[in-house]
Amino acid sequence: MVGDQIKCSYLDFYTQNSDWKERTVDDNYETINFQNGSTIRIWYNCQASNFAPHWHTALEIIMPVENYYDAVSSNKKYHILPGEILILPPGEIHYLIAPDYGKRFIFQFDISNITKLKGFAGLQSLLSSSLHITNTSYPQIYEDVLQLLMQMRNEYFGTNEYRELVIYSLLLNLFVTLGRNRLNNINLFPNVRIYKQKEYMQKFNTVINYIDAHYREELSLDDIADFSGFSKYHFTRLFKQYTDSTFYDYLSFKRIKAAETLLAQPNLSITEIALSTGFSSISTFNRIFKQQKNCTPSEYRSFCNHN
Missing domain, CATH: 1.10.10.60 (Homeodomain-like)
Known part of the structure; x- marks a missing residue:
């Protein structure tokens, strides 16, 4: 896997500051390599490696920035282009197929405490399957979701205090954005005043x-x-x-x-x-x-x- 890192086409800020390490998968279960007692992991991935079917308890978000990236989840294949976003819910078996070259950000979060918050139950149906967020599929909120993820990335790679608190606050904002978009675009109770x-x-x-x-x-x-x-x-x-x-x-x-x-x-x-x-x-x-x-x-x- 070290050779994959050397193959990165150039070393920019995120490559130099990424704390990426080889993914640990045992019998299809991936142990997330959270760092320094954190429950958040974001890395700049430019490895041309595929990952066989696996699962983990963390929420995963994939955001390509150069070339495509493919993921298969629940028998559905997602072809993710630069600027697009794929959200993989916890516990979802999936596998990842990388092109010969490319770069993408991988976000992983432990959301076990978030799911216990009052009101989160109303969002459960959103996490019953993967979400492929594009400018076409989610036109009203695409830019908002993209900006929230970029803010998380900048906080993670920055040196500001309380960065983990800030990142979780942004993640909560992302969930609320998705939830409100669902409520605003679906007439949940069509026969109710x-x-x-x-x-x-x-x-x-x-x-x-x-x-x-x-x-x-x-x-x-x-x-x-x-x-x-x-x-x-x-x-x-x-x-x-x-x-x-x-x-x-x-x-x-x-x-x-x-x-x-x-x-x-x-x-x-x-x-x-x-x-x-x-x-x-x-x-x-x-x-x-x-x-x-x-x-x-x-x-x-x-x-x-x-x-």
Whole structure:
């Protein structure tokens, strides 16, 4: 891998100051090389190396600045051009294909604490799959997202105090920008009067926060509908409109996301992980995991090539 660094076409500020080190992947699980107790990693990557299918608990953002970069996630290939942005959610198995030459910034963040913030539950659906942000796909917010990432990069490579706090504040701003863009461009409750829309959004944020706090327990549609104050019929319809997912699909998504993190701990058995994340049986866990991730929990833990 050292030879790849030497092949960089020129040494500019970011190349000279990058703290890039070889990526550490063991049985398809990547250990993020955060530096000096940080939970943020940004590096200027000009290596012409491919990375086989792998996953990690960090959020990853890829931003090419010279030549393209390819990524495959959930059986979908993303051809990322300079100036475009790809956001890979935590736990997503993906692989990266580099051209013979090129440069790109790679951002990695531990967002485990951010996801616990009140209101973040409303953004969960945005992180259910990768986001390819371009001037065409996100015209209203593309420039804002690009500027936020450039500010993060400048802070990371700068010498200012509190740079990690600043970077996380910018990352929160990025999430809010994505969330508000979704709310502004989708009529979440088309049959609800305008003055009721905000009330419904707040109510369903509360519902999602409740599910996120109790997903390990036995939750039923009747229970959550009662908690929301809606009839089961209206709750089912409104929940689908708000999250673009059924209640049981969202509950399964939440449980599988929790299981992804636990699968990185080799001391836990698959059965222990299934029961601790709310599944009633190992067979149900295996079936739903396979549906969502295209591989079994054991394959996810060791090797999964999305066949």
